[in-house]
Each structure stands twice: as C-alpha cells, then as structure tokens.
Amino acid sequence: MSDSAATGGSLADRISNPNPEAPAATDDAPSANQEDDGAGDALGGSSLQEPDYSVEVKLSDLQQDPDNPLFSVKSFEQLGLNPLILNGLSAMNFRKPSKVQERALPLLMSNPPKNLVGQSQSGTGKTAAFTLNILSRLDLSTEEAQLTPQALILAPTRELARQIVGVIQMMGRFLEGLVIGTAVPTDAANRPTRMQCSVVVGTPGTVQDMIKKRIMNPTQLKVLVLDEADNMLDQQGMGDQCIRVKAMLPRTIQVVLFSATFPAHVHQYANKFAPGANEITLKHDELTVEGIKQLYMDCNDEEEKYNNLVHLYGLLTVGSSIIFVKASNHPITRSSAAEIERRMLAEGHTVASLTGGIEGTQRDAVIDAFRSGDAKVLITTNVLARGIDVSTVSLVINYDIPQAFENNSRTSEPDYQTYLHRIGRTGRFGRIGVAITFVANRQEWEMLRMIQTHFLCQIDRIDTGDWDSVEQMIKKTIKNSRAQAKFAQQ
Numbered sequence: 001m002s003d004s005a006a007t008g009g010s011l012a013d014r015i016s017n018p019n020p021e022a023p024a025a026t027d028d029a030p031s032a033n034q035e036d037d038g039a040g041d042a043l044g045g046s047s048l049q050e051p052d053y054s055v056e057v058k059l060s061d062l063q064q065d066p067d068n069p070l071f072s073v074k075s076f077e078q079l080g081l082n083p084l085i086l087n088g089l090s091a092m093n094f095r096k097p098s099k100v101q102e103r104a105l106p107l108l109m110s111n112p113p114k115n116l117v118g119q120s121q122s123g124t125g126k127t128a129a130f131t132l133n134i135l136s137r138l139d140l141s142t143e144e145a146q147l148t149p150q151a152l153i154l155a156p157t158r159e160l161a162r163q164i165v166g167v168i169q170m171m172g173r174f175l176e177g178l179v180i181g182t183a184v185p186t187d188a189a190n191r192p193t194r195m196q197c198s199v200v201v202g203t204p205g206t207v208q209d210m211i212k213k214r215i216m217n218p219t220q221l222k223v224l225v226l227d228e229a230d231n232m233l234d235q236q237g238m239g240d241q242c243i244r245v246k247a248m249l250p251r252t253i254q255v256v257l258f259s260a261t262f263p264a265h266v267h268q269y270a271n272k273f274a275p276g277a278n279e280i281t282l283k284h285d286e287l288t289v290e291g292i293k294q295l296y297m298d299c300n301d302e303e304e305k306y307n308n309l310v311h312l313y314g315l316l317t318v319g320s321s322i323i324f325v326k327a328s329n330h331p332i333t334r335s336s337a338a339e340i341e342r343r344m345l346a347e348g349h350t351v352a353s354l355t356g357g358i359e360g361t362q363r364d365a366v367i368d369a370f371r372s373g374d375a376k377v378l379i380t381t382n383v384l385a386r387g388i389d390v391s392t393v394s395l396v397i398n399y400d401i402p403q404a405f406e407n408n409s410r411t412s413e414p415d416y417q418t419y420l421h422r423i424g425r426t427g428r429f430g431r432i433g434v435a436i437t438f439v440a441n442r443q444e445w446e447m448l449r450m451i452q453t454h455f456l457c458q459i460d461r462i463d464t465g466d467w468d469s470v471e472q473m474i475k476k477t478i479k480n481s482r483a484q485a486k487f488a489q490q
C-alpha cells in the first residue's frame with residue numbers, strides 16, 4: 001500500500017503543496033569520534049575479499065571508454081614499476097591501471113618527488129595509486145632499512161587503516177623484507193614498544209602519540225599519505241593531529257593527499273598542507289559513479305521508514321548491504337542503530353552494527369564478519385562512510401540522509417561529501433549497485449533535491465505503493481551486476 005497515498009501524494013507532491021504538519025527532523029550531533037578504541041591484526045583489504053567472480057571482461061570494456069574513470073591507455077608495465085611489484089599486481093588480478101592510477105603514478109614517482117593532491121571517484125583505485133608509489137620508493141636492501149619506517153599513511157578510521165595494511169601486504173607480497181606496521185589505538189597490553197617496519201599505516205592520534213613517545217622513528221620517512229584527506233583535514237581534532245604529525249617529519253617528505261571529494265574550503269587548506277602539489281581534480285558533475293543506481297523512498301515518519309526497510313529486505317536477496325543511520329556520538333543515535341539491528345535480527349536477517357560507540361577489538365570483529373559474509377547487513381554511521389571496500393556490497397541504504405553540521409549544530413543542508421562516500425560503498429571498480437535514500441519529511445526531501453542539483457545526478461523515486469515493481473526494478477539492477485559477473489567468468 002502506498003503510504004504516501006494515505007497522506008495525499010508523494011513527498012514531492014507535498015512539497016509543492018506543503019503540509020505544515022510534516023514531521024520535523026530530529027536533532028543530531030556531529031560525526032562520531034573515530035579514534036577511540038583498541039587495535040587488532042591487520043585484515044586483508046579488498047583483494048582478500050574478492051567475491052567468487054571477477055569483472056574482468058566487462059571491466060576491459062569500461063577501461064576502453066575514455067569517459068569512464070577506469071579508462072587507461074597505458075599498462076602497469078609502461079608505468080615503470082619494479083617487476084616484483086608487477087607480480088603482486090597480477091596476483092591481485094589487476095590487468096590495467098584506472099584513470100587515476102595512470103595519471104597519478106607518473107606524477108608521484110617522478111624525481112625529485114613532488115607533492116600531489118589527487119581526486120577520483122569512489123572505488124576507482126586510489127589505494128593502489130599511493131601504495132605503488134610507496135612500494136617503488138622503499139629501500140629494502142638492509143635489515144635496518146626494512147625495520148625503519150620510510151612511508152607513513154594516515155587514515156581516519158581503524159577499519160580503513162587495517163584495510164590499507166591488507167592491500168599493501170597483497171601488493172608487496174613479492175618484495176623481500178617488506179614489513180608493515182599498524183598504528184591504531186590499542187590497550188596498553190598490546191601496544192608495541194617500537195614500530196620496526198618499513199611502512200606504517202595508522203590513525204593520526206595514535207601515530208602522533210607513537211612519535212612523541214619515540215615508539216616510532218620518523219627521521220627516515222620519505223612519503224606521507226593522507227587517505228580521505230579532506231575528511232581528516234576538515235575535522236578539528238584530526239586536522240590538528242595531522243598537522244602535528246607532519247611537523248615532526250622530515251621537511252623534504254613527499255606529501256600525498258587523496259580523496260573522492262575536496263570541497264573548496266578544504267582544497268585551499270590542502271594546498272598549504274601539500275605545498276606546490278601537482279593536482280588531479282574532478283568537477284562536481286563528474287563525481288558520481290555511473291554504476292550506482294540512485295533511488296529514494298518516501299516515508300511518512302520514522303516508523304514507516306522502519307517498515308519500508310523490513311519490507312525491502314523481505315523482497316530482496318542482495319549480496320551484502322550497508323544501512324547508514326545518523327552520524328552521531330549521541331547515545332540515542334547509537335541505540336537507534338542497535339534498535340534496527342535488534343528488530344532486523346528478530347526478522348531473521350544476519351545483521352551486525354558498528355557505530356562509534358563500539359570498542360576496538362569488538363569493532364574489528366564486526367567488520368571482519370561483514371567482510372567474510374557472515375553478516376550480510378551492516379548497520380553503521382558515518383564512521384564507515386569512507387574508504388571501506390567490500391566488493392560484494394550491492395545495496396546501500398541512507399536510512400537517515402546525511403546532514404551537514406556547523407559549529408556542532410545541524411544545518412538545513414545535506415552533507416554532500418558524505419552522501420557521495422556512503423553510496424560509493426557499492427559500485428566499486430566497475431561493479432553495479434543500488435543506493436536508496438529514505439526521506440521522511442519536507443526538510444529531508446529538500447536536502448535530497450539539493451544533492452541532485454549539486455552533483456547534477458538523477459535520484460529516482462521508488463513507488464512504495466507498488467512493491468512488485470520496486471522488487472523488479474531493484475532485482476533487475478542487482479541482477480545486471482550478477483550478469484556482468486557471470487559474463488566475466490566465461
């Protein structure tokens with residue numbers, strides 16, 4: 001039954017004929033503290049999580065389309081990489097570079113090293129771009145060199161840091177003497193007394209602490225990478241930590257900033273952090289990924305959101321999916337994630353939830369269960385909006401539309417960057433996915449409209465009055481991605 005019909009039309013209709021009794025959005029706090037818990041062993045990144053199919057054939061079509069972010073004219077061989085690194089790439093089934101890899105690598109690897117501010121759409125292989133530069137620059141000729149940090153990668157969350165460690169391990173597996181260290185918050189018992197490794201990947205607060213306490217020697221560092229750089233530099237606490245870390249590093253260090261988004265105010269700042277940098281940038285309208293079908297669903301109120309969610313999951317058997325709820329440190333928000341988890345579990349779904357309120361090793365267990373497919377549905381906040389690469393994710397739900405904050409208060413604007421990063425958890429590297437945003441009041445509908453205008457993208461309405469066609473439409477999109485996979489196996 002159409003719930004919107006019950007109130008006289010869709011939200012879109014009601015905007016043109018506004019209903020003053022439309023429910024107001026509830027208050028929310030700014031994004032979660034992403035630095036608050038213990039460590040775990042490095043978990044493999046995407047390559048350990050490859051689904052049992054490959055998108056190779058279709059991918060090669062995409063990679064021949066000059067308008068596609070995966071397009072490239074060169075091969076990895078032509079980019080002048082060490083044969084042992086090339087072996088790592090082919091073991092990971094990387095056949096051709098993506099556009100950002102092809103463009104960034106010559107800039108990154110040239111000598112004398114130059115800084116880089118690099119932007120490309122979500123899921124287009126930025127991790128490999130900065131990893132290949134780092135692996136190419138390492139001196140692993142002596143044991144002392146192998147055990148002294150030469151490259152440092154900072155990431156905003158422990159999950160992303162662990163994922164990057166996994167990618168470097170895979171890509172550098174044929175490099176003898178390569179040792180990678182993870183610097184994420186941990187309890188005292190598990191804290192390393194010395195970072196004896198060639199590459200360190202960590203979160204800024206922990207790295208700052210380790211350098212200060214002389215656990216990590218920064219004097220031989222040649223490369224500093226900030227992944228999700230706009231996010232790190234824009235958050236007050238984390239931005240300060242990044243600046244303090246950089247101040248303790250050699251002055252000649254190559255600074256590399258990567259993200260899918262660089263809003264103008266951060267871009268200015270990025271240029272100060274990485275002076276004289278080469279730049280690879282995108283326009284607003286180039287940012288959305290074509291393979292992600294963007295939809296929205298009208299809901300009359302919070303309860304209807306939940307009912308629609310359950311209805312949707314009743315209809316669909318998708319690979320893995322992520323449900324994003326409001327980003328907040330607020331206990332109520334956390335419990336709303338927990339509440340959805342509880343109710344979904346009761347419906348028989350294998351669900352896990354990860355919010356900023358969960359502690360370190362517990363967090364690792366949740367993300368590991370999701371990566372392995374033990375939990376098919378992950379309910380989370382913005383804490384996992386960025387960087388997380390699980391290629392089986394075919395559906396993303398914005399249960400709450402991401403909303404911008406200023407001075408710790410909610411504004412009436414959407415958080416454009418977060419929207420893009422959240423939906424970018426699907427449709428990775430040429431795959432196809434669906435992103436559904438729930439709107440439950442006039443303000444949310446207005447934010448949705450602003451998102452469409454900002455990115456010049458189309459977000460189609462799902463008609464909840466006709467669940468049969470909802471089912472068909474979503475299944476068709478998701479089936480396309482399976483068809484693509486099947487095609488690739490032949």
Ligand SMILES: Nc1ncnc2c1ncn2[C@@H]1O[C@H](COP(=O)(O)OP(=O)(O)OP(=O)(O)O)[C@@H](O)[C@H]1O
Nearest residue numbers: 046094096097122123124125126127260387389429
């Ligand atoms: N050249 C390549 N060939 C095949 N697969 C690739 C290639 N480069 C990257 N990939 C795969 O594409 C996926 C996305 O890569 P990655 O996580 O680096 O994207 P990203 O650009 O950093 O995304 P985000 O902006 O969301 O952080 C990964 O699963 C990775 O293994």
